[in-house]
Amino acid sequence: MSTILEVNNLKTYFKKNKRIVRAVDGIDFKINAGEIVALVGESGCGKSMTSLSIMGLVPSPEGKVVEGEILLDGVNLAELTEKKMYKIRGKEIAMIFQEPMTSLNPVLTIGDQLLSVIIYHLKLPKREAEQKAIEMLELVGFSDPEKLLKSYPHRLSGGMRQRVMIAMAMSCNPKLLIADEPTTALDVTIQAQVLELMKEISIKFSTSILLITHDLGVVSELADRVIVMYAGQIVEIANIDDLFDYPLHPYTVGLINSVPKIEGEIERLQAIKGNVPAPGTIIEGCRFAKRCNKVFERCTKEMPALRKMDGTRSVRCFLYDDVGGE
CATH class of the missing domain: 3.40.50.300 (P-loop containing nucleotide triphosphate hydrolases)
Structure with missing residues (x-):
C-alpha cells in the first residue's frame, strides 16, 4: 500500500x-x-x-x-x-474546518466560491466549471444545486454549509x-x-x-x-x-x-484527573505523569520514547519498556 x-x-x-x-x-x-x-x-x-x-x-x-x-x-x-x-x-491537499460559517465568505455566493476553486486549480472554462460544481453538490446530497449556487452562506443550515465545504474540498480530487x-x-x-x-x-x-x-x-x-x-x-x-x-x-x-x-x-x-499542561510549561519526565494512575519514579525523571510494538502499534510508556515499572 x-x-x-x-x-x-x-x-x-x-x-x-x-x-x-x-x-x-x-x-x-x-x-x-x-x-x-x-x-x-x-x-x-x-x-x-x-x-x-x-x-x-x-x-x-x-x-x-x-x-x-x-x-x-x-x-x-x-x-x-x-x-x-x-x-x-x-x-x-484540502481541508474542512470546524465551523463552515467562518470558512465561507458571507458576501459571496456559494457558486462564486466553489467556481473560483475549480477554475483556479483545474483551469476549466466557466461553463465546464459550473457543470463540475453542480456535479459535486449533487454528490454531497443537494437536490437543487443550480439554485444553491446562487445562495449566500447565511441562507444555509450548519449541515448544508458543511456539505458545501466537503464539495469544495473534493472538487479537485x-x-x-x-x-x-x-x-x-x-x-x-x-x-x-x-x-x-x-x-x-x-x-x-x-x-x-x-x-x-x-x-x-x-x-x-x-x-x-x-x-x-x-x-x-x-x-x-x-x-x-x-x-x-x-x-x-x-x-x-x-x-x-x-x-x-x-x-x-x-x-x-x-474522568482523567487534572488538565493538559499549560502551553510553554517545561516538564521533566513523561508529560502525562502528573495525571497518570500508573505512574512510578522513572516516569517523573525520564521522557519515554515512542516504542514500536507488534504489528502497527506504537506506544510512549515505560510500562511497555524492557525495564518497565511493573
Missing part, C-alpha cells in the same frame, strides 16, 4: 511572552492511500496545530515549523514557498483531505450524515483522510487507524479495533473510559 503522507520529527513552536511553546514536539506518522486516520486528544494537545502545519497555515510570525519533514507523495511541504503551497492547497472537527457544530442526526458522506467520498475517490477530533464516537464510526496525541507528542498509534479492545497508554484508557456507555448502569462518568 502506497504512502500518501509521511510526517517525520515535526516540530512547530511558538514564541509567547519570551517563552517557547512546543505546540507540536517531534511527531512521526504515515497515512496510506485511501486510509482514514483519526488524530485524537483533548483540547490543547496539538491536534489542530498538526493539521495547520501540514497545510502551511501556522500563524506567522509567532509560530513556525522549526524542524522536520512533511512529505506529500515524496514532496516536502515544509520546504515550499507560500506561492507553491497556494497551488497545492485545494488541489493536492485531492490526495489528502484534512477534516478538523468537521461535525462538532452539528446535531447528532446531521453528524451521522456528514460522517457517512465522508466515508463514501473516501471510497469513491480513494482519498486519504486525516480526521482531527476529540470525539471517540466519531472515530469508531469512520477511522481505520488512530493516533493519540498528548501535550504536543504522540503517545499511541493503533488500528481502530486494537485501540478500543485493548488500549495501551494510560491516557488512551482514560479517554475511552470517559465516553458514556449505552449499556449497563454507571453512577458517574470516569
